[in-house]
Amino acid sequence: MTAVIDLTRIDRKALHSDPYTWALIDNLYQPRDATKLAVTFPTDHFKTVHGYDGEKGYSYEGRCLLPMGSNSVCFPEELDPSWRQLGLDLASTAYRQAMSRLTGCDLTELSIEANVFHYGPGAWLGPHVDLKDKIVTHVLYFNEAWDPANGGCLNILRSSDMADAAAEIVPIVGNSVVIVRSDRSWHAVSRVPERCRQSRRSMTVTFYAPGSISTMWPPGDQTPLHSYTETQGNEMREESRVFNRLRRLFS
Numbered sequence: 001m002t003a004v005i006d007l008t009r010i011d012r013k014a015l016h017s018d019p020y021t022w023a024l025i026d027n028l029y030q031p032r033d034a035t036k037l038a039v040t041f042p043t044d045h046f047k048t049v050h051g052y053d054g055e056k057g058y059s060y061e062g063r064c065l066l067p068m069g070s071n072s073v074c075f076p077e078e079l080d081p082s083w084r085q086l087g088l089d090l091a092s093t094a095y096r097q098a099m100s101r102l103t104g105c106d107l108t109e110l111s112i113e114a115n116v117f118h119y120g121p122g123a124w125l126g127p128h129v130d131l132k133d134k135i136v137t138h139v140l141y142f143n144e145a146w147d148p149a150n151g152g153c154l155n156i157l158r159s160s161d162m163a164d165a166a167a168e169i170v171p172i173v174g175n176s177v178v179i180v181r182s183d184r185s186w187h188a189v190s191r192v193p194e195r196c197r198q199s200r201r202s203m204t205v206t207f208y209a210p211g212s213i214s215t216m217w218p219p220g221d222q223t224p225l226h227s228y229t230e231t232q233g234n235e236m237r238e239e240s241r242v243f244n245r246l247r248r249l250f251s
Helices: 007-011 031-039 081-091 093-103 228-250
Strands: 022-025 047-052 057-066 111-119 124-128 134-141 154-157 165-169 176-180 187-189 200-208
Touching: 007 093, 031 081, 057 081, 081 093, 081 111, 093 134, 093 176
Parallel strands: none
Antiparallel strands: 022 176, 047 057, 057 111, 057 124, 111 200, 124 187, 134 176, 134 200, 154 165, 154 187
16 A cells, blocks of 8 residues: 555644644545545454543553554554554654654654554543653544534643633544643543443554653553453443542542
């Protein structure tokens, strides 16, 4: 396959400075590739992630696409060719160079990690600033359609207050957001309500500072992996219970 990411879309965009350094990059793929990526969004080898780390609450399902520091696509035999190609695009020198030109950060030698996410009923990610070893993050979306009333939108925040939003990005395939990490780069994902029968689908590509360790897949992690579709009902109900318990404890 030829590349699925249109790097000219990255080159044509300018950074926003309000409330910090970030960019919205839309139409990242050709229409045919966008549809293929949305329809074949992965459901294999996910783990359930939920809890509270002292700053943010979170609940979602995650799968590795590119392990940290590797250019090899994870579990390629389970992926549609369009997703294998997307992984290769993200691991390419051309992608690193385009992201470096956009952000003004030299990303060419940094470790990269890409993870795919389902945010099902009850899933969320509270207001937070990324860890200091996450230099630049590129968040990509893969829903063919999405009603903002169902939450799941990325909120670019002026502060740790969820209501203090400067922008809201709907997770439609082709939309993506680049965040240059700073002490002011607050952002969050609004909660997907229990009534929603559609998962909010995304991928996060992170450029790490030298010597960093993956927070998603730390050394020795042995969390069981599963098919998202096979366990969706039970896992989402459990995540909802976790969310409500955390909300009571930390609100």
